[in-house]
Amino acid sequence: MDSRPTSLLPSPATLDLDKGKSHCGNSVVVFDPSVLQKQPKIPEAFIWPRCERPHQPEELEVPVVDLKGFLEGDAASTSRTAAAIRGACASHGFFQVMNHKVDAAALHDALRVAEEFFELPLSTKLRARRRPGSTWGYVGAHADRFASMLPWKETLSFAYDYSGNRDGVVDYITSKLGEEFQPMGYHARYLTALLIVSTESCMTTCDRVETCMQEGAPKELSLSIMELLGISLGMGRDYYRDFFEDGSSIMRCNNYPPCQEPDLTLGTGPHSDPTALTILHQDQVAGLQVFAEGKWWSVSPIAGALVINIGDTFMALTNGRYKSCLHRAVVNRDRRRRSLAFFVCPQADKVVRPAKELLVGRDGGVPRKYPDFTWAELLEFTQSHYRTDASTLQNFTHRTGMNKDASQMEVS
Ligand SMILES: C=C1C[C@]23C[C@H]1CC[C@H]2[C@]1(C)CCC[C@@](C)(C(=O)O)[C@H]1[C@@H]3C(=O)O
Ligand SMILES: O=C(O)CCC(=O)C(=O)O
Numbered sequence: 001m002d003s004r005p006t007s008l009l010p011s012p013a014t015l016d017l018d019k020g021k022s023h024c025g026n027s028v029v030v031f032d033p034s035v036l037q038k039q040p041k042i043p044e045a046f047i048w049p050r051c052e053r054p055h056q057p058e059e060l061e062v063p064v065v066d067l068k069g070f071l072e073g074d075a076a077s078t079s080r081t082a083a084a085i086r087g088a089c090a091s092h093g094f095f096q097v098m099n100h101k102v103d104a105a106a107l108h109d110a111l112r113v114a115e116e117f118f119e120l121p122l123s124t125k126l127r128a129r130r131r132p133g134s135t136w137g138y139v140g141a142h143a144d145r146f147a148s149m150l151p152w153k154e155t156l157s158f159a160y161d162y163s164g165n166r167d168g169v170v171d172y173i174t175s176k177l178g179e180e181f182q183p184m185g186y187h188a189r190y191l192t193a194l195l196i197v198s199t200e201s202c203m204t205t206c207d208r209v210e211t212c213m214q215e216g217a218p219k220e221l222s223l224s225i226m227e228l229l230g231i232s233l234g235m236g237r238d239y240y241r242d243f244f245e246d247g248s249s250i251m252r253c254n255n256y257p258p259c260q261e262p263d264l265t266l267g268t269g270p271h272s273d274p275t276a277l278t279i280l281h282q283d284q285v286a287g288l289q290v291f292a293e294g295k296w297w298s299v300s301p302i303a304g305a306l307v308i309n310i311g312d313t314f315m316a317l318t319n320g321r322y323k324s325c326l327h328r329a330v331v332n333r334d335r336r337r338r339s340l341a342f343f344v345c346p347q348a349d350k351v352v353r354p355a356k357e358l359l360v361g362r363d364g365g366v367p368r369k370y371p372d373f374t375w376a377e378l379l380e381f382t383q384s385h386y387r388t389d390a391s392t393l394q395n396f397t398h399r400t401g402m403n404k405d406a407s408q409m410e411v412s
C-alpha cells in the first residue's frame with residue numbers, strides 16, 4: 001500500500017498557522033525541512049505533473065563575461081563585453097559575470113548568514129513569516145499561497161532600498177523575532193549590502209558594513225550591468241543606469257533542502273522572472289536549469305561567477321529585443337542547495353515603456369509588444385492574482401485590459 005502522505009496535514013512536518021486560512025482559502029500549512037528531507041515519500045502537494053518533472057540535461061553554454069576591462073574603463077574590452085551580452089540577451093537572456101568586485105568571502109559570509117537563519121527552529125522562523133501581499137519575510141514552500149505543485153524550498157526575502165538605508169531590515173528582524181535577534185538583523189542588513197557592493201578584501205567585516213551604509217555603494221554591480229545593457233542596445237551607458245538609479249529591489253535567500261524523491265518535485269517551478277534583472281549567486285551545488293531551443297539545459301555554478309538573467313520588466317523596456325527566459329531550480333537527494341537572488345526592479349511607480357530608438361526597425365516603425373505599466377502593478381499581479389510562470393507578462397497584459405492596441409501607445 002502506498003504510504004505517501006496525501007496532504008501536508010497533520011504530518012509532524014507541518015503545522016497549523018494561527019488555525020487560519022490562507023487568502024486563497026486553503027488551510028495555512030508550512031513545511032519543516034528538518035523532518036521532510038528524511039521522509040522516503042514526499043507529500044502529494046509537492047509532486048509536479050509528469051511533463052514538468054526534472055531530468056539531467058546538458059550544460060548550456062552561456063557567455064562568462066569578464067567585467068574587469070569594462071570596470072577599468074577599457075574601451076575595447078567594453079565593446080567586446082557588450083557584444084557578448086547582446087548575443088546572450090537576444091537569444092535566452094542568461095550570462096555569467098566574473099571579476100564583478102563582489103568578493104568571494106563576502107558571498108560566503110552571506111550564505112552562512114542565510115544558513116544560520118534557516119537552521120533556526122521552525123517556530124522561530126515563522127515569527128518572521130511573510131504576510132500576504134508583502135515581499136518581506138520567511139516563506140516555506142509557498143504553502144500559504146498555493147495548494148499544489150509546491151516548491152521544495154524555503155525563502156527569506158527583504159526589500160532592498162537603493163537609498164542606502166537598510167535599518168528597515170534590522171527593525172523587521174527584531175520586531176518579528178525579538179531584540180535578542182538584533183545581531184542577526186545586522187547580519188541580514190549586511191547580507192543585503194554584500195551581494196552588490198564593491199569591497200576590498202583587507203577591510204574587516206565591520207568596516208565593510210560601515211562602508212556599504214555610508215557610501216551607498218550597494219547598488220553598483222546592478223547599475224554597472226545596466227550600463228553594459230545600455231551600451232549593448234546602442235542606448236548609451238547612462239540610459240538604464242538612470243532609469244534604475246532609484247530602484248526598489250528585492251533580496252532573496254533560497255534554501256533547497258535534500259529531497260528523497262527529487263525526480264518528482266521542483267525547488268523553484270518553471271518561470272520567467274517578472275523583475276527587470278536578476279543577479280544570482282548559487283553555492284557549489286548545481287540545480288539551475290534554463291529552457292532554450294526547445295529543451296532544458298543546466299547552468300552549473302562556476303566558482304567566482306554570478307549568474308545574470310533578464311526579467312520580464314527589462315524585456316518590456318526593450319520591446320522584446322532582450323529575452324526573459326523560462327528557468328527553474330531542481331533539488332537532489334543528498335545535498336541541500338542554497339542560492340541568493342537579487343531581483344533588480346525599477347522604482348515602484350515609474351512607467352515601464354521602451355525608448356523610441358528601440359521602436360525603429362529596418363523597414364520603419366516596430367509595433368509596441370507590451371503596454372505601459374509600473375513595477376507596482378506587475379508585482380501586485382504576481383503576488384495576488386497570478387502564480388508566476390512562463391506567461392506572466394502576457395497574462396498580466398490581458399488581465400489588466402492593457403492589450404488595447406499597444407502599437408498606438410505613446411512612446412518616450
Ligand atoms: C516578484 C517576485 C515574485 C517571485 C519573487 C520575485 C521574483 C521572482 C518570482 C518567483 C521566484 C518566480 C517563481 C515562482 C515564485 C512564486 C517562487 O517560487 O518564489 C516567484 C516569487 C513570488 O511570487 O514570491
Ligand atoms: O535558485 C536558483 O537557482 C534559481 C531561483 C530563481 O530562479 C528565482 O528565485 O527566481
Ligand SMILES: [Fe+2]
Nearest residue numbers: 272273278327
Ligand atoms: Fe528566477
